[in-house]
Amino acid sequence: MYKSWKPGICEHVWIRIVVFLCLWHWAASQLAYSISEEVNKGTVVGNLAKDLNVNVQELENRDLRLVSSYSKTYLNVNLRSGNLLVEERIDREELCPLTIKCSLKLQAFLSNPMTAHRIEVIILDVNDNSPAFLESRYYLNISESSLTGERYLLPVAVDADIGSNSVKTYKLSQNEHFSLDVQSGGEHGVSAELVLQKALDREKQSVINLILTAVDGGKPPRTGSLQIHVNVIDVNDNIPAFSKLLYKVRVKENVTPGTLVIKLNATDLDEGMNSKILYSFIKRGNIDPSNIFDLNSETGEITVKGGLDYEETPAYEVRVQATDQGASPRSAHAKLLIEIIDMNDNPPQISVTSLITPVKEDAELGTIVAFITVSDKDGGKNGVTSCKVVGSVPFNLKSNYKNDYSLVVDGPLDRETTSVYNVTITATDEGAPPLFSNKVITVHVSDVNDNPPRFTEPFISVYVKENSPTGSVIYTVNAFDADLDVNAKVTYTLLDSSLKNIPVSSVLNINSETGDIISLQSFNYEELKTFQVKVQATDSGVPPLSSNVTVNVLILDENDNSPTILAPYSEHGSVNSESIPYSAEAGYFVAKIRAVDADSGYNALLSYHLSEPKGNNLFRIGTSTGEIRTKRRMSDNDLKTHPLVVLVSDNGEPSLSATVSVDVVVVESTAEIQTQFRHVPVKEDSFSDLNLYLLIAIVSVSVIFLLSLITLIAVRCHRTDGTFSRYSAPMITTHPDGSWSYSKATQQYDVCFSSDTLKSDVVVFPAPFPPVDGELISINGGDTFTRTQTLPNKEKVGNLNLSLVKPHSAIIKLLCHFLLTVLTYIQIIQLQVNNPKNQNTKTDFFFLSLLDRTLEHFA
Numbered sequence: 001m002y003k004s005w006k007p008g009i010c011e012h013v014w015i016r017i018v019v020f021l022c023l024w025h026w027a028a029s030q031l032a033y034s035i036s037e038e039v040n041k042g043t044v045v046g047n048l049a050k051d052l053n054v055n056v057q058e059l060e061n062r063d064l065r066l067v068s069s070y071s072k073t074y075l076n077v078n079l080r081s082g083n084l085l086v087e088e089r090i091d092r093e094e095l096c097p098l099t100i101k102c103s104l105k106l107q108a109f110l111s112n113p114m115t116a117h118r119i120e121v122i123i124l125d126v127n128d129n130s131p132a133f134l135e136s137r138y139y140l141n142i143s144e145s146s147l148t149g150e151r152y153l154l155p156v157a158v159d160a161d162i163g164s165n166s167v168k169t170y171k172l173s174q175n176e177h178f179s180l181d182v183q184s185g186g187e188h189g190v191s192a193e194l195v196l197q198k199a200l201d202r203e204k205q206s207v208i209n210l211i212l213t214a215v216d217g218g219k220p221p222r223t224g225s226l227q228i229h230v231n232v233i234d235v236n237d238n239i240p241a242f243s244k245l246l247y248k249v250r251v252k253e254n255v256t257p258g259t260l261v262i263k264l265n266a267t268d269l270d271e272g273m274n275s276k277i278l279y280s281f282i283k284r285g286n287i288d289p290s291n292i293f294d295l296n297s298e299t300g301e302i303t304v305k306g307g308l309d310y311e312e313t314p315a316y317e318v319r320v321q322a323t324d325q326g327a328s329p330r331s332a333h334a335k336l337l338i339e340i341i342d343m344n345d346n347p348p349q350i351s352v353t354s355l356i357t358p359v360k361e362d363a364e365l366g367t368i369v370a371f372i373t374v375s376d377k378d379g380g381k382n383g384v385t386s387c388k389v390v391g392s393v394p395f396n397l398k399s400n401y402k403n404d405y406s407l408v409v410d411g412p413l414d415r416e417t418t419s420v421y422n423v424t425i426t427a428t429d430e431g432a433p434p435l436f437s438n439k440v441i442t443v444h445v446s447d448v449n450d451n452p453p454r455f456t457e458p459f460i461s462v463y464v465k466e467n468s469p470t471g472s473v474i475y476t477v478n479a480f481d482a483d484l485d486v487n488a489k490v491t492y493t494l495l496d497s498s499l500k501n502i503p504v505s506s507v508l509n510i511n512s513e514t515g516d517i518i519s520l521q522s523f524n525y526e527e528l529k530t531f532q533v534k535v536q537a538t539d540s541g542v543p544p545l546s547s548n549v550t551v552n553v554l555i556l557d558e559n560d561n562s563p564t565i566l567a568p569y570s571e572h573g574s575v576n577s578e579s580i581p582y583s584a585e586a587g588y589f590v591a592k593i594r595a596v597d598a599d600s601g602y603n604a605l606l607s608y609h610l611s612e613p614k615g616n617n618l619f620r621i622g623t624s625t626g627e628i629r630t631k632r633r634m635s636d637n638d639l640k641t642h643p644l645v646v647l648v649s650d651n652g653e654p655s656l657s658a659t660v661s662v663d664v665v666v667v668e669s670t671a672e673i674q675t676q677f678r679h680v681p682v683k684e685d686s687f688s689d690l691n692l693y694l695l696i697a698i699v700s701v702s703v704i705f706l707l708s709l710i711t712l713i714a715v716r717c718h719r720t721d722g723t724f725s726r727y728s729a730p731m732i733t734t735h736p737d738g739s740w741s742y743s744k745a746t747q748q749y750d751v752c753f754s755s756d757t758l759k760s761d762v763v764v765f766p767a768p769f770p771p772v773d774g775e776l777i778s779i780n781g782g783d784t785f786t787r788t789q790t791l792p793n794k795e796k797v798g799n800l801n802l803s804l805v806k807p808h809s810a811i812i813k814l815l816c817h818f819l820l821t822v823l824t825y826i827q828i829i830q831l832q833v834n835n836p837k838n839q840n841t842k843t844d845f846f847f848l849s850l851l852d853r854t855l856e857h858f859a
Contacts, residue, residue, distance in 0.1 A: 559652025
């Protein structure tokens with residue numbers, strides 16, 4: 001038995017302690033212990049009984065208590081052994097940060113007489129923290145002209161441990177340029193400096209990556225690392241260099257000013273301003289090349305400044321210079337030889353005399369777009385021109401007379417694909433070499449209404465919570481029209497349809513401009529789970545075009561229905577009473593509460609809880625079954641009547657609940673018990689007419705099965721093995737909860753049996769009538785229908801595969817049907833015998849329907 005006391009209790013406890021200290025005998029002493037941090041829970045620190053010279057038997061009698069000012073209960077006392085034990089994890093660094101000495105201080109109080117003892121537990125440090133740097137990366141800039149031997153101070157690592165477990169040394173990763181000098185500062189720790197051992201060269205290696213490792217003195221030692229990035233700073237120690245010492249270029253005469261002659265290229269191995277190069281001309285004698293050519297000092301591009309004439313100067317020799325921008329600039333020189341080429345001087349000229357734009361996208365082939373005239377100032381052969389359209393465009397040139405042309409439509413136009421065409425026309429003369437010129441004509445295409453609005457997808461699923469407020473926007477549809485302006489203006493409408501004979505217009509509305517679908521009423525999942533509407537989007541073109549989209553509206557269930565208690569405890573205001581014998585053992589069955597919930601899914605998943613008076617620990621209830629049972633045997637101190645309140649809650653958010661009151665009366669003998677759940681009628685009365693019908697049905701099915709088996713065997717003798725290839729192997733599967741499922745290619749049956757015969761539940765559903773949304777209908781032992789949400793459980797105890805040599809045979813198929821049917825009827829009879837009052841109309845109707853389906857299947 002453990003007892004502990006810590007602050008945070010009501011204030012009157014402190015007042016009582018003060019009164020005890022003032023009125024009773026007070027004695028004080030101090031005990032000291034030591035323990036390592038991070039020890040396991042339950043570690044013995046010391047024996048208080050021995051150290052306080054008190055018998056172990058007296059500790060509990062004298063009400064030994066520990067008092068501390070800490071938020072956690074780190075230590076506790078075992079009153080049976082007197083040992084002081086570790087109750088919580090002790091972290092010295094958390095308890096005493098940045099402190100050399102760390103201890104826990106407590107007060108031990110003993111009553112009768114009242115004595116107080118001071119306890120101090122010294123927390124010893126262990127090496128449980130690794131050294132760590134404040135930052136994971138450290139950047140250091142060092143010039144490549146730095147001398148060897150230069151030192152650079154490095155960051156220090158921090159270790160939360162103390163003494164020998166703190167940082168003791170540093171290590172540097174292997175490299176050829178730097179070494180590490182570790183200096184000890186005594187109590188102030190150690191520091192490290194980076195020492196340059198070999199000269200740096202940025203052109204060979206611009207960045208050096210190092211790893212600094214801090215090592216503590218623990219055993220085993222722990223480490224922490226820091227990445228050091230050394231950036232080598234450049235100095236101007238390289239001169240620029242041209243790609244060539246002699247450049248040769250040829251330029252046609254009469255080229256337009258600004259024509260690029262050549263682009264010089266010089267490089268510098270340095271970086272920054274030391275590698276930035278400026279180009280310039282070198283004037284020699286009376287020739288100044290800057291009068292004829294322009295040189296871009298930054299890019300090195302040489303362009304034509306004035307007119308070039310081969311007849312005046314056939315060639316130019318130019319000297320150029322490249323200079324870097326370092327503190328002490330360095331330069332290089334090169335020679336440029338420019339040759340002038342004699343050629344046909346005048347290219348053809350293209351002019352547009354008339355342009356008809358825009359052109360409708362449905363224009364017919366041959367529609368004239370523009371009139372074009374081509375001219376050339378040269379004469380003779382150099383003045384003869386030809387003209388054509390360049391590129392793949394739906395236009396072409398049609399010759400009218402000599403150098404006059406018409407630009408006409410030569411293919412289909414689509415504004416949605418291309419709204420603007422830049423038509424390039426090229427005119428070429430027949431000179432040697434020929435000259436040509438280009439003309440770009442911009443043709444705009446106007447829109448016609450040839451595209452209907454388009455939705456992104458043909459079906460839209462919209463999820464709406466039930467009980468959502470009227471007038472809320474449940475979804476916004478959006479249709480895109482590839483046309484322009486008025487032709488692209490889309491309006492939305494709901495197509496006429498009905499929902500359970502109710503016009504959809506009374507349920508939903510849509511904003512014709514924005515496409516917002518608005519609810520006109522609140523939805524109820526229990527009445528309507530899903531419905532479908534069609535939305536039509538229509539543009540404003542002439543004639544208007546439209547398209548439709550189907551909107552599937554799915555109502556999401558909300559937890560808006562409280563659980564309902566079923567009979568016999570469902571009558572409002574009634575007094576429910578159950579009797580149990582005084583000799584009842586632990587686990588004795590008292591009653592079973594049944595409830596249903598109109599919601600679905602987790603909102604209908606019910607749990608049962610017992611709200612019992614304080615101190616009453618006699619009864620318990622199954623959270624999922626609702627069965628009330630005893631926890632223990634009766635005692636003389638127990639009451640004769642126990643009022644119980646059962647709370648039934650669903651699993652929704654927020655959870656809804658219902659309550660039922662049951663008075664449990666303890667009687668001296670079992671003969672006094674009168675409850676409908678305990679009454680077991682005589683065997684003669686329990687066999688009802690329904691049971692007789694079921695027995696007759698079993699006999700009938702057995703006879704039909706035998707006759708069918710004999711017939712099939714006879715037929716089988718006259719057929720080949722391939723006749724029954726269409727039948728698939730049946731399968732009977734047992735589940736962990738005691739249920740059986742039988743399946744085949746076309747049909748499936750699930751039969752769920754409970755192991756408790758007094759409260760058996762039977763669940764049967766065939767594949768042609770599957771449960772909606774994962775739900776199944778079960779008939780419980782308490783003659784009630786329960787609608788529950790099933791959850792997928794793929795774990796199975798075992799599979800009984802009824803496949804034989806030919807698993808597709810019809811004989812095995814019928815055998816599976818017969819076995820399943822017999823098992824089902826036997827369980828139904830057992831349930832009826834054990835629950836003779838389970839004879840209401842709903843149950844009989846279900847059993848008879850099950851019988852009819854089975855007989856129809858065998859027929």
